[in-house]
Amino acid sequence: MTRTRHSRRARLPRRNTSFVIGAVIVGLIALTACVSLCYTPYDPIKMAIEDRLQGPSTAHLLGTDQYGRDILSRVMEGAQNSILVGVVAVGIGMSFGVLLGLWVTFSSGWVDEAVMRTMDVIYAFPAILNAILLVAILGPGIINAMIAIGIHNVPIFARLTRGGVLRAREEEYVLAAYSLGRQRWAVAWRHILPNILSSLIVQGTIQFAAAILAEAALSYLGLGTQLPYPSWGRMLREAQTFMRLAPGLAIFPGLAIALSVLGFNLLGDGMRDLLDPKLRGAV
Amino acid sequence: MAAYLGRRFIGFLAALVLVSLLVFLAIRVVPGDTAQIILGTDADPSSLHALRERLGLNEPLYVQYGTWIKNLLTGRLGESIRYGKPIGELIASRFTVTGPLALLAIVIALLLGIPLGIFAATHRSRFGDYGVMAFSQFGLAVPAFWAGILLMLLFSVKLRWFPAGGFTPWSKSVWGALRSIFLPSLSLGVIHAAVIARLTRSTLLEVLGEDYIRTARGKGLVERTVLYKHALRNALIPIITLVGLQFASLLGGTIIIENVFYLPGLGRLAYQAISARDLPVVQDVVLLITVLVVGLSVLVDVAYVLLDPRVRLE
Numbered sequence: 046m047t048r049t050r051h052s053r054r055a056r057l058p059r060r061n062t063s064f065v066i067g068a069v070i071v072g073l074i075a076l077t078a079c080v081s082l083c084y085t086p087y088d089p090i091k092m093a094i095e096d097r098l099q100g101p102s103t104a105h106l107l108g109t110d111q112y113g114r115d116i117l118s119r120v121m122e123g124a125q126n127s128i129l130v131g132v133v134a135v136g137i138g139m140s141f142g143v144l145l146g147l148w149v150t151f152s153s154g155w156v157d158e159a160v161m162r163t164m165d166v167i168y169a170f171p172a173i174l175n176a177i178l179l180v181a182i183l184g185p186g187i188i189n190a191m192i193a194i195g196i197h198n199v200p201i202f203a204r205l206t207r208g209g210v211l212r213a214r215e216e217e218y219v220l221a222a223y224s225l226g227r228q229r230w231a232v233a234w235r236h237i238l239p240n241i242l243s244s245l246i247v248q249g250t251i252q253f254a255a256a257i258l259a260e261a262a263l264s265y266l267g268l269g270t271q272l273p274y275p276s277w278g279r280m281l282r283e284a285q286t287f288m289r290l291a292p293g294l295a296i297f298p299g300l301a302i303a304l305s306v307l308g309f310n311l312l313g314d315g316m317r318d319l320l321d322p323k324l325r326g327a328v
Numbered sequence: 329m330a331a332y333l334g335r336r337f338i339g340f341l342a343a344l345v346l347v348s349l350l351v352f353l354a355i356r357v358v359p360g361d362t363a364q365i366i367l368g369t370d371a372d373p374s375s376l377h378a379l380r381e382r383l384g385l386n387e388p389l390y391v392q393y394g395t396w397i398k399n400l401l402t403g404r405l406g407e408s409i410r411y412g413k414p415i416g417e418l419i420a421s422r423f424t425v426t427g428p429l430a431l432l433a434i435v436i437a438l439l440l441g442i443p444l445g446i447f448a449a450t451h452r453s454r455f456g457d458y459g460v461m462a463f464s465q466f467g468l469a470v471p472a473f474w475a476g477i478l479l480m481l482l483f484s485v486k487l488r489w490f491p492a493g494g495f496t497p498w499s500k501s502v503w504g505a506l507r508s509i510f511l512p513s514l515s516l517g518v519i520h521a522a523v524i525a526r527l528t529r530s531t532l533l534e535v536l537g538e539d540y541i542r543t544a545r546g547k548g549l550v551e552r553t554v555l556y557k558h559a560l561r562n563a564l565i566p567i568i569t570l571v572g573l574q575f576a577s578l579l580g581g582t583i584i585i586e587n588v589f590y591l592p593g594l595g596r597l598a599y600q601a602i603s604a605r606d607l608p609v610v611q612d613v614v615l616l617i618t619v620l621v622v623g624l625s626v627l628v629d630v631a632y633v634l635l636d637p638r639v640r641l642e
Contacts, residue, residue, distance in 0.1 A: 171579065171583075174598060182355075266599065281477060292481050299478070302471055310468055
């Protein structure tokens with residue numbers, strides 16, 4: 046048993062390049078976010094007008110912005126935002142989505158139909174339009190942006206959970222649990238949910254990447270993270286204004302977004318391959 | 329088949345009712361007095377009251393909703409508070425930007441994505457395949473608005489080939505209008521090409537492993553005929569589905585790119601209307617975009633059934 050587990054552990058990551066590259070990138074982003082909590086080369090929000098729009102140098106590795114703020118420090122602190130948005134938005138989507146998905150499968154037909162059609166409609170709203178509308182209702186800011194992105198995630202997890210439960214409901218281990226006198230919610234919680242957890246985790250990783258993109262878009266429009274706190278999307282907006290004077294400003298925040306999304310997408314792909322070999326190589 | 333189409337149509341109508349309700353309620357729960365926001369904090373009470381009356385804001389919610397739907401069904405879209413123009417006219421003029429922009433983006437995505445996918449599938453596990461897959465992964469990761477900024481930096485700021493923003497109306501110059509929408513379309517198109525290339529590759533690989541392809545090769549057909557006449561034809565069905573869905577998502581996705589390039593399209597109209605609390609415009613534009621998205625996905629489902637006899641039989 047130990048040998049099997051050991052050999053599997055040794056074998057899988059080597060085969061699964063996506064997983065390894067994704068895990069390394071995500072690990073680096075998470076590490077950057079953690080380090081930035083207690084250390085950044087400069088204060089990311091402190092202005093130094095005399096140093097404005099400088100190119101990369103030994104003093105400022107990625108240069109400075111229009112207010113003389115250090116780009117590296119702002120990119121590092123921006124990582125905190127992205128990780129936080131991903132965690133909260135996926136957390137909201139997953140917790141409400143899973144609960145809804147479980148609830149409808151154990152409810153009567155019309156409840157299931159009504160809830161799932163509403164989920165379809167929420168999902169049909171273009172994601173960014175949905176988020177802009179919600180942020181307009183709730184007011185701009187990072188917390189409301191996270192809620193808006195999270196709400197868009199709910200239908201995704203509700204559908205996934207519902208589908209998984211419907212498939213698992215007829216499985217022998219579930220029927221056995223019922224025959225032992227277990228309650229519906231207990232069976233769902235203790236037997237069915239652990240069996241669909243892998244697909245939820247994979248979807249969660251992919252939605253994490255989508256959440257980072259959505260937050261960047263909202264911040265770009267001025268609806269996400271507010272001034273003076275750094276957000277990669279907001280930095281791109283500011284960079285666009287100074288594009289003619291300092292073209293380099295637009296490079297690093299965009300690169301940080303792309304790298305994080307790439308990392309989470311690769312990690313999601315890799316985890317799907319690890320957890321569900323039947324889907325290996327699928328789009 | 330007729331029963332299926334009927335079911336889909338009823339589902340579409342139900343979705344429309346739900347969407348209209350959600351849009352209506354979402355806008356009504358925005359905190360603050362709309363009339364106050366429009367006229368400013370120093371507006372006198374009589375003008376505030378008059379504006380509330382004009383907008384129907386003093387009526388109960390169900391009356392407001394009923395009036396809105398009745399007006400929509402009779403083609404009376406009302407007037408924009410911000411622009412003081414009929415909303416129908418406003419939407420029609422903005423659609424002349426968003427429609428061609430989305431269309432050109434899809435054309436670019438297809439022209440790039442399908443050949444890349446075919447190339448990757450026919451060069452499986454070789455350098456070219458890895459290159460296409462890497463492009464596809466990066467395409468999925470790069471935000472369209474960053475791609476837009478980078479393209480603007482290169483082609484507008486450095487090379488000065490295209491305008492850095494704004495829109496030349498079609499009536500003034502077709503060439504100028506095309507130049508205005510080319511970079512935004514390219515930024516969206518390249519991103520969507522990544523998804524199309526990925527799907528084309530995987531679908532083609534799946535089809536190339538089928539028995540009928542082996543039979544075609546066994547008959548002595550040249551590889552080009554096998555690939556384009558037998559394999560690609562069958563692989564195109566899921567790609568058509570994806571393109572339909574992508575076109576729908578592009579209509580929503582243009583919001584950001586229109587803001588990057590200062591294009592007066594539907595997305596920018598929706599964004600500006602939300603910011604300015606131009607409620608009649610927000611309601612109509614959001615509903616229009618969502619109806620287009622839902623409608624396109626229904627059309628895609630129907631096209632899928634029509635194109636694939638196996639699905640029809642199921």
